[in-house]
Amino acid sequence: MVTEHEFNHEPLVQGELLLFRTLWQTSNDNMFIVRINDDGDYVSEKSNRSLEATFGLHPGQLDGVLLKAILQGPVYEKIAQRYDRCIAQNTPITYEEEHVIDDSGSRVWSTTILPVYDRENHCTRILGVSREITSLKKAEQILKQHNKHLEHEVSKRTEELSRALREMEAISVKDKLTGLFNRHKLDQTLADYLSLAGRYQMPFGLIIVDLDNFKEINDTFGHHAGDHLLQAVADIMHESSRKTDIIGRWGGDEFLIIVPHADEKALYAYTDHIRSRIQNHSFAKVSAKLTVSAGATLYQPGDDTESILLRADKALYDSKNRNKNRVTFK
Numbered sequence: 001m002v003t004e005h006e007f008n009h010e011p012l013v014q015g016e017l018l019l020f021r022t023l024w025q026t027s028n029d030n031m032f033i034v035r036i037n038d039d040g041d042y043v044s045e046k047s048n049r050s051l052e053a054t055f056g057l058h059p060g061q062l063d064g065v066l067l068k069a070i071l072q073g074p075v076y077e078k079i080a081q082r083y084d085r086c087i088a089q090n091t092p093i094t095y096e097e098e099h100v101i102d103d104s105g106s107r108v109w110s111t112t113i114l115p116v117y118d119r120e121n122h123c124t125r126i127l128g129v130s131r132e133i134t135s136l137k138k139a140e141q142i143l144k145q146h147n148k149h150l151e152h153e154v155s156k157r158t159e160e161l162s163r164a165l166r167e168m169e170a171i172s173v174k175d176k177l178t179g180l181f182n183r184h185k186l187d188q189t190l191a192d193y194l195s196l197a198g199r200y201q202m203p204f205g206l207i208i209v210d211l212d213n214f215k216e217i218n219d220t221f222g223h224h225a226g227d228h229l230l231q232a233v234a235d236i237m238h239e240s241s242r243k244t245d246i247i248g249r250w251g252g253d254e255f256l257i258i259v260p261h262a263d264e265k266a267l268y269a270y271t272d273h274i275r276s277r278i279q280n281h282s283f284a285k286v287s288a289k290l291t292v293s294a295g296a297t298l299y300q301p302g303d304d305t306e307s308i309l310l311r312a313d314k315a316l317y318d319s320k321n322r323n324k325n326r327v328t329f330k
Contacts, residue, residue, distance in 0.1 A: 024048050030109065030130040033116075034067070034083065036123065042067045042083055045125065054132075055101055086113050087123045096133070107134045177227060178234035181248030186256050189246050190305055193258055197299045205262035205298050207271050208312045209237070211253040212291045212324040225285040232283055233292070240274050264298060264329060271296045271327045279325060291325035 024031055030051035035043045044062040052059060068076045086093050092114035100106050109130040116125040173185035181189070196202045211217075211233065218226040230253065237247050237255060246258035259267055271294045279291050295315025297308060315330040322328070 027129075030054055030132075032128045032130075034126040034128065036125065042080060042126070044070075051130070083113065083126050086126060087115050090115060090123075097130075107132060108137045109133065175249040178231055178249050180234050180238070180255070181246065183248070183251055186246070186248040186250065186258075187305075189258060190256075190308075193260070194299070194303060194305060194308070197303070198301070203261060203263070203299055205259040205267035205270075205296060206308055206312045207257040207259065207267070207294055207296045208250065208309075208316045209233075209255040209257070209271075209274065209292050209294045210316055210320070212293055212320075214253040217286060217288065217290070220288075221286050228285050229283055229290060232281070233278060233290075236277050236281060237274055240270075240277060262298065267296050267298065268327060268329050275325065275327055293319035293324045294327045295319060296327060296329045 025048065027048065028050055031048040032044065032051055033046040035045040037043050044065045044067060047057070047062050049059070051057075052061065062070075067079065071079065082093065082095060092112055094110060094112045096108055096110055098106055098108045110133050111128055111130040113126050113128040115123045116127055118124050173181055175182040190206075193202075193204050197204060211229070214226065214229070217229065230249075233255070234247075234249070237257065241247055241257070244260050248256055250256040257271075259270060262270070275292055275294055279289065281290070283290055293316060295312045295318065297311040297315055299308060311330045315328040318328040318330075319326045
């Protein structure tokens, strides 16, 4: 709180008065004193030279002028509300204000006002100091735009990185030739299904499919034709499966399929459907008919990776030893 004696000079030490006058006369900040008249209106009592120069005024031009007489209604109401709040709270308040005063465009000031009281503790004046911050606000706006652009670029790069990571992850679990899951992914998935089956009694079936006489086809028609066959067989398996089935290339010309929630009858029918589709398919680049042999088995309590794969392998080799082109269940 500031008391009115600063303006009456009575108890004010001369050195302090000189300091205030020097500041008032030489400061580049706009300084002003607003008096509260008997009607409660705000009157411009004094403005320093910096404020008068800013607004192109003659010395003393605003002295004794009612603010509501020179300020537009909404502008005056906003200023009066700030003055009212400063007095009601009995504390300095700081705010930003924006004005257009010449062709240079909008300008911004940071203004601090504080109440001045007389000896009877009545607020009689408002003392204000305004510092122009137009350049600072422009710099903030440029920085904000730069940060927005930077955030956009970071978001863009992050999305690109995430997409690249997803693509890398997809590549890491897929067989390059067929696009099916690779051996590593199949090993992981089989271990997961064994764990779920053991813990929650969730049955599943396991199928190993092997192309018959694939070596002879490769030797006769070439490796390019052999690759085409593997891709075509992979497509047939994918088209024949449900979304929940896990299909992958186990290695060479062998494929492995994990079939959730299967029973013996359904598993056999599903496997034989794949076998039949491959047998009846006409493959480009190869004039000979292609057949497959398959071994199928269901999860049994206590199974681990080795035991369930061993049963499926034995079933597969039984099919191979029984003239091929068949499905054996164990």
